[in-house]
Amino acid sequence: MTLGTILLIVLLLMLVGAVPAWPHSRSWGYGPSGGLGLVLLVILVLVLMGQI
Numbered sequence: 001m002t003l004g005t006i007l008l009i010v011l012l013l014m015l016v017g018a019v020p021a022w023p024h025s026r027s028w029g030y031g032p033s034g035g036l037g038l039v040l041l042v043i044l045v046l047v048l049m050g051q052i
Helices: 003-018 023-028 031-049
Strands: none
Touching: 003 031
């Protein structure tokens, strides 16, 4: 598996986990989606710099 495939799988899992539809996560607010946005931003910068 390439690094890009692994990153894609991890991002998809994080996206599913950030959806506040689960009963235990309704009170979390914007925390999980904000963290996911930060991870996406870092990956985007790395891709644009040619590191990934």
